[in-house]
Amino acid sequence: MTKVGIASYGGYVPRWRITPKEIGKTWGADGEAMGRALNIQSKSVPSPDEDVITISVEAARYAMKRRPDIDPKDVGAIYVGSESHPYAVKPTATIVAEAIQAAPLLTAADFEFACKAGTAAIQCAMGLVGSGMMKYAMAIGSDTSQGAPGDALEYSASAGGAAFLIGPAEESIATLNDTSSYTSDTPDFWRREGQTYPSHGGRFTGEPAYFRHVLQCSENILKRAKMKPEDYDYAVFHQPNGKFPLRVSQQLGFTKEQVLTGLLVTRIGNTYSGAILVGLAAILDVAKPGDRIFAIGYGSGAGADGFDITVTPKIEEARGDGIPPMESMVAGGFPLDYATYAKFRGKIRMAGSS
Amino acid sequence: MREVAIIGVGETKFGELWERSFRDLGIEAGLKAIEDAGIIGEQIDALYIGNMSAGKFIDQEHIAALVADYSGLVGQHIPAVRIEAGGACGAVGLSTGYMAVASGIHDIVVCGGAEKMTDVGDAQANQVLSSTSDKEWESVFGATFASLYAMIARRHMHQYGTTREQMAQVAVKNHRNGALNPHAQFQKEITLEMALQAPWVAEPLGLFDCAPLSDGAAAVVLAPMEIARRFSDSPIKILSFGHATDTISLSSRRDLCTMDASVIAGKRAFHQARLTPADVDVAEVHDNFTIGEILAIEDLRFVGKGKGGWATEEGLTALNSKISINTSGGLKARGQPVGATGVAQTVEIVRQLRGEGGNRQVSGAEIGMTHNVGGTGATAVVHLFKRGD
Numbered sequence: 001m002t003k004v005g006i007a008s009y010g011g012y013v014p015r016w017r018i019t020p021k022e023i024g025k026t027w028g029a030d031g032e033a034m035g036r037a038l039n040i041q042s043k044s045v046p047s048p049d050e051d052v053i054t055i056s057v058e059a060a061r062y063a064m065k066r067r068p069d070i071d072p073k074d075v076g077a078i079y080v081g082s083e084s085h086p087y088a089v090k091p092t093a094t095i096v097a098e099a100i101q102a103a104p105l106l107t108a109a110d111f112e113f114a115c116k117a118g119t120a121a122i123q124c125a126m127g128l129v130g131s132g133m134m135k136y137a138m139a140i141g142s143d144t145s146q147g148a149p150g151d152a153l154e155y156s157a158s159a160g161g162a163a164f165l166i167g168p169a170e171e172s173i174a175t176l177n178d179t180s181s182y183t184s185d186t187p188d189f190w191r192r193e194g195q196t197y198p199s200h201g202g203r204f205t206g207e208p209a210y211f212r213h214v215l216q217c218s219e220n221i222l223k224r225a226k227m228k229p230e231d232y233d234y235a236v237f238h239q240p241n242g243k244f245p246l247r248v249s250q251q252l253g254f255t256k257e258q259v260l261t262g263l264l265v266t267r268i269g270n271t272y273s274g275a276i277l278v279g280l281a282a283i284l285d286v287a288k289p290g291d292r293i294f295a296i297g298y299g300s301g302a303g304a305d306g307f308d309i310t311v312t313p314k315i316e317e318a319r320g321d322g323i324p325p326m327e328s329m330v331a332g333g334f335p336l337d338y339a340t341y342a343k344f345r346g347k348i349r350m351a352g353s354s
Numbered sequence: 355m356r357e358v359a360i361i362g363v364g365e366t367k368f369g370e371l372w373e374r375s376f377r378d379l380g381i382e383a384g385l386k387a388i389e390d391a392g393i394i395g396e397q398i399d400a401l402y403i404g405n406m407s408a409g410k411f412i413d414q415e416h417i418a419a420l421v422a423d424y425s426g427l428v429g430q431h432i433p434a435v436r437i438e439a440g441g442a443c444g445a446v447g448l449s450t451g452y453m454a455v456a457s458g459i460h461d462i463v464v465c466g467g468a469e470k471m472t473d474v475g476d477a478q479a480n481q482v483l484s485s486t487s488d489k490e491w492e493s494v495f496g497a498t499f500a501s502l503y504a505m506i507a508r509r510h511m512h513q514y515g516t517t518r519e520q521m522a523q524v525a526v527k528n529h530r531n532g533a534l535n536p537h538a539q540f541q542k543e544i545t546l547e548m549a550l551q552a553p554w555v556a557e558p559l560g561l562f563d564c565a566p567l568s569d570g571a572a573a574v575v576l577a578p579m580e581i582a583r584r585f586s587d588s589p590i591k592i593l594s595f596g597h598a599t600d601t602i603s604l605s606s607r608r609d610l611c612t613m614d615a616s617v618i619a620g621k622r623a624f625h626q627a628r629l630t631p632a633d634v635d636v637a638e639v640h641d642n643f644t645i646g647e648i649l650a651i652e653d654l655r656f657v658g659k660g661k662g663g664w665a666t667e668e669g670l671t672a673l674n675s676k677i678s679i680n681t682s683g684g685l686k687a688r689g690q691p692v693g694a695t696g697v698a699q700t701v702e703i704v705r706q707l708r709g710e711g712g713n714r715q716v717s718g719a720e721i722g723m724t725h726n727v728g729g730t731g732a733t734a735v736v737h738l739f740k741r742g743d
Contacts (some may be wrong), residue, residue: 202475
């Protein structure tokens with residue numbers, strides 16, 4: 001097995017924002033209290049002309065731009081993980097492949113595993129590169145996630161994504177030392193074929209779902225790496241809201257300081273398949289050679305994918321001129337009122353719409 | 355009529371038990387009770403199971419046969435009965451088992467109660483609970499259980515000057531007791547401020563005014579008093595029970611602030627046992643909402659009408675105070691797996707009368723009471739218990 005790493009990465013978050021207060025106003029709910037309970041100040045909203053394809057392309061292009069030395073033709077696979085692929089049948093990945101000029105000599109497919117489809121794609125890419133089948137493989141997690149109007153999910157479901165180019169460790173900006181997963185049949189959140197909005201199991205999404213899987217996966221990674229929480233410089237966990245990742249990190253023994261750099265959910269909401277990956281991208285933006293990163297993705301249904309990562313000196317050569325850092329995409333943004341948000345998200349029935 | 359004693363008790367932990375099924379819970383409680391009684395399966399003559407809505411919660415009806423089967427009693431082909439009476443099914447199951455033993459039809463019976471509520475979402479669970487009110491005149495119009503009890507609370511506040519703080523004190527006390535009960539769903543104390551600052555469920559009832567959704571099971575073993583000492587050094591005698599009904603809908607009641615069913619069930623139980631409220635040392639009453647406990651202690655004549663809030667605030671219902679109410683933590687802190695509640699109340703009283711209450715023991719407890727309510731008061735059942743002579 002060839003040792004593998006992150007050759008490059010790129011992230012993208014739409015600029016529009018809506019606050020829990022504004023959402024709550026429409027539904028006669030105390031949105032501010034909801035926001036406090038979720039530890040979410042605002043969530044990102046995609047423009048009408050943005051979807052998982054455009055977000056994935058944007059992120060993939062930034063990843064390729066960061067490493068101009070890499071020929072896109074050497075990218076042998078592209079996998080896009082999302083639960084909001086624009087097409088039920090017809091891949092997102094082929095469009096991304098064309099957009100970064102990696103087509104046609106590659107394999108491509110779309111992945112789905114709730115919020116961890118992106119990390120599952122990274123694991124597949126690790127296998128393909130590690131086995132020597134190809135030099136580079138790209139894994140993307142991106143979503144324009146759905147929350148039913150008025151449902152608790154509407155306060156958090158947002159849009160964003162990140163692309164990770166996996167390649168040989170010796171020329172990577174960060175090595176992927178280990179990955180391990182924890183998976184079980186746990187129906188905490190689901191959306192059936194043809195349904196517009198997902199369903200969730202309320203409080204069941206907490207202890208038996210997110211916490212059990214993330215804790216077990218984290219403990220396995222720590223054990224295999226023979227590391228302790230304090231040995232890491234950064235930790236990033238799947239962030240369905242601002243509360244769960246802080247609680248789980250505290251339970252494991254990580255400090256708030258280790259977690260805050262990758263905790264973007266408080267400002268952009270839950271980007272689902274993109275969530276852990278935009279957080280990891282934000283960490284890589286500021287990480288120094290030698291830094292150790294602990295990353296645990298979670299997807300409902302349910303499973304957690306864990307990664308033990310070491311940043312290499314190569315990162316200094318790949319800061320990416322002209323690539324906006326994640327912080328610039330996360331900070332600020334333009335506020336939306338609910339009516340415009342509803343229009344952007346296609347929640348208003350227009351003439352001629354079916 | 356023969357005298358009847360409880361010779362064994364058992365219960366599961368109550369809570370959101372995601373990993374446990376209805377069957378798991380029922381079996382655990384049943385086995386613990388049988389073990390406590392020191393009997394074997396072949397000695398059991400009949401089963402009575404309190405369960406409110408397994409059909410809606412886990413899509414399983416015919417649970418009496420199921421429980422008998424999964425308890426390993428299928429070889430004896432014993433009769434098994436499922437009893438439904440809204441929130442009071444546990445207590446009605448117990449009184450039914452009591453009558454079977456008292457009448458001489460059966461010798462040893464197991465009365466259990468179980469509910470698995472967290473397999474459905476919160477909204478659906480609340481809908482199921484609302485079905486114990488009047489479907490055609492209440493719940494179909496959107497009246498939730500909390501909103502009906504909120505109306506009772508409003509009226510009580512208006513008529514007797516009961517305050518939100520007084521209601522919250524019920525939750526504070528029951529959480530304090532629950533913190534001492536290793537089987538309770540919430541084993542932590544809360545402050546008055548926490549209770550008052552919690553979000554509304556149905557004004558004036560906040561989150562801490564409402565019992566939770568829970569999974570859990572409890573069981574007791576009954577035997578004729580004359581043979582009870584063969585099984586137990588401290589058999590607990592069932593002195594009496596009172597069972598009463600009232601209008602199913604709240605709007606048809608004589609008085610919103612009184613549950614007539616509780617009043618009459620209490621009177622019947624006291625009359626039959628030739629006791630008065632002053633004789634009771636420890637009582638488990640139906641506090642599915644904090645206002646429910648206030649009504650209960652008034653209707654059972656522990657305090658005068660309208661004095662329930664005041665008495666709670668004064669600490670008269672605290673552990674080892676004037677009358678120790680809900681030493682288990684009550685429905686509020688122990689949890690409210692509906693079908694199990696009436697039986698779990700009995701388990702607590704048996705423990706107290708045996709002197710096995712641990713650090714929540716009511717000193718010198720001799721007479722105990724349980725009070726279990728169905729719907730918004732359409733059914734009430736009161737049992738009185740005494741330490742075996």
